Amino acid sequence: MSTVNNSRRSFLKKSAVVATGISIVPRHVLGKGFTAPSDKLNIAVIGGGGKGRSDAMNAWNKGASHISAICDVDWNMSKDLMNKFPKAKKFRDYRRLFDEVQDIDAVTVSTPDHTHAIITLTAMQLGKHVYVQKPLTHNIHEARVLTEAANKYKSVTQMGNQGASSDGTKQLIKWFDQGVIGKVNTVEVWTNRPVWPQGIKSPLDKPKMIDGLAWDVWVGPAKMVDYHPLYHPFKWRGWWNFGTGALGDMGCHLIDPPFRVLGLGHPTEVESSVGAVFSSDWTADYLPDSCPPSSRTQLKFKATKKNPVDVKLTWSDGGIRPFHPDLIPADHSIGNKDSSNGVLMIGEKGIMTCGTYGQEPKVYLNSGELLTSSKRLFNNKLPESGHQIFWTEACKAGFGSKEHKSLTSSFDYAGPLTESLLIGNLAIRSYLEKTGNKFNGRKKLLWDRENLRVTNFNEANKFVSRKYREGWKLEI
Structure with missing residues (x-):
């Protein structure tokens, strides 16, 4: 480096x-x-x-x-x-x-x-x-x-x-450290993202460049493509060349609470499935340049000092979310008020849930008791x-x-968190890759954190880093 x-x-x-x-x-x-x-x-x-x-x-x-x-x-x-x-x-x-x-x-x-x-x-x-x-x-x-x-x-x-700096997240940590829900082995995380186009074909037309736009600088180290409004200013999130899809966009918000509360380390394995748009009978458009319209990914973590059991964390996007747990009353939201984004940490003694930024933290105990924060969390507005x-x-x-x-x-925390959630993208992108008519990446991937590589499917390792455009290089 x-x-x-x-x-x-x-x-x-x-x-x-x-x-x-x-x-x-x-x-x-x-x-x-x-x-x-x-x-x-x-x-x-x-x-x-x-x-x-x-x-x-x-x-x-x-x-x-x-x-x-x-x-x-x-x-x-x-x-x-x-x-x-x-x-x-x-x-x-x-x-x-x-x-x-x-x-x-x-x-x-x-x-x-x-x-x-x-x-x-x-x-x-x-x-x-x-x-x-x-x-x-x-x-x-x-x-x-x-x-x-x-x-x-x-x-x-x-x-x-x-x-990460909200009172809601601090409350979740406090409850867990007090042993309120006991050990946790199942986590569900979900988002309504993408709220931009994904699972679409790369544009072929060449619209007029925006006046004054420094396109070469905008593209930077990525593969050069022509300017298009499907990339700039907002829709770049749905293209692997520039963005990291729904998982990259919202994972650092939504996976942060369980990562922090449970003291999770790095995932040891990951598996994904993705949604597709069918352009004709039996013909799905799995497009490797565009992030999929929806996906579901499971990451497995080893037991930690804070939580001495292994954890399965399941991520869902594209409007897919977990079903309403029996322990939570049917007329109660899970996650955000409209349940569009959220986190469920399912423990021995109950379920802890929160919204996008650790907001609206609640605990539903097996005994039927409901715990909510004693503070008004900035009128539910994030500080x-x-x-x-x-x-x-x-x-x-x-x-x-x-x-x-x-x-x-700080990066000593944010770096490992980002590594962990982007391992999910290794599985998502591998799922979309095929040789001839065969999709080779639809399998569980085993992760070696020390060497930053998948050990059982080498094709996935090309997504661990990227080839920079000529003239650009990243080294310490």
């Missing part, structure tokens, strides 16, 4: 970066422990539209931090944020930003999944602290790289699965800003500080 580079740059020695026409100076060269005026963080925003806008506003925190620069390949998406911070320097290429704005303390990365790793690693190598939207990375190998890099470059990090405020305060306190160690989704 070594540094990120492209046709215009290569990193030399440790984290120093040099490129034709561009020279990025590492933070430590400017002065170790640089402090912004008035103890405010200087923050660069990379990806300022949609979720990126709220990430920026939460990090800014009504002026507690300073937005120094905004980078977006499509300024149409970021115009509201750019208008909010007219003095912030504006860029379409994050590499130019890092080259020209050198007094940055921290970076928010709210771009499509396929560019998370290269931008984040670049920032850490230049001495920046980083907040990255979920999922942490596009593939398992990238998650391992960023986890190792955060410690190497002493970067204060946080992934954007904001429910999303807190997750990022904790990060900005940790950035000020520094790597290894009490504030840093108390973060709920």
